Amino acid sequence: MIDSALYAGLVSERELHAILARVPMCRRIPTSLFDARSESGIESLVRVALVEAGLTCTSQVWIPGVGRVDLLVDGRVIVEVDGRRWHQGEQSRDYGRDLAALASGLGVVRVDYTHAMMQAELVVGAVRQALRRPRVLIEA
Template structure:
């Protein structure tokens, strides 16, 4: 393995100490720099041209990537990308650009420069709006990587009351962040919501509302998956033929037009079925 290969597996950037611990000699590192395969970013830091900019910034500031900026590293759901890096440091010398989080201990040994998942989730619960924090935590919980009770113990005291309230919303079963957001919206608007319900002849549906209305949530790739598209049309037809009403919503409806979506559901529940055709 070459130094460039090692950096590729670490987000494109690492300290000299990391390269040396990986077994590379100074001669090998210097040769990679002279050959243009890697760049010497600053004293003791080496990177690839395409290195993750948040990782570079973290090494520059003796900090670590955390909160929503670490979501990509852990493949967590996010509603929107951060407009600036979220960095954690044990010192108070972070400049005005990054959004600063506090952490105790030495982060200089981290490779890549990302906090452990538990710290990332604690920071997102303390920092982000409710639904943005919820989808990150619920993604990790559904994969068995964390537990709300464990996170709750890391968030003591009155100042963490809002963060613990988000944990009260966490459930298993959502297949996407859209289902998580929709579930919270539906329940807060007084609907009787059951999730991932199996209906004979139809299969599992995302939501069954008030026992009679099927609501399905389709992600951004819905229309590109032709086999799934055909399957869902057949499921809709079976549902309608067996007496259920069926509504389908897209990414834009859940995240950008929730009031319109909720009003349509209210109308569907309030309107009696036609008695003749």
């Protein structure tokens, strides 16, 4: 919620620090986990899960030929968080963006609401696997 409030301009970083100063240290969330670029709550949840897993995660990155992506992990894997139903035309556009990213050598992991909310460990595992491997050849 704090990411969303920062993104919407409802709270400034100075106000955030004042609010956090009132929270007991044992309950305080490190300010390094907040990101005003995060555009949705579930995007924030995925980003925090990735960061807590030790991965470097940047929000809202512009990639030439692909466009703006939700998250870029370790500069090599795009994570797109789809928290709402695709509207007509969005699915085709997203497939095109995924193809462009893959063609440029970047990995792509696309996450829906259920994955973000209830399967963070699966998301982290998929991203780690995408970071680990060069292209895999599947023999049929």
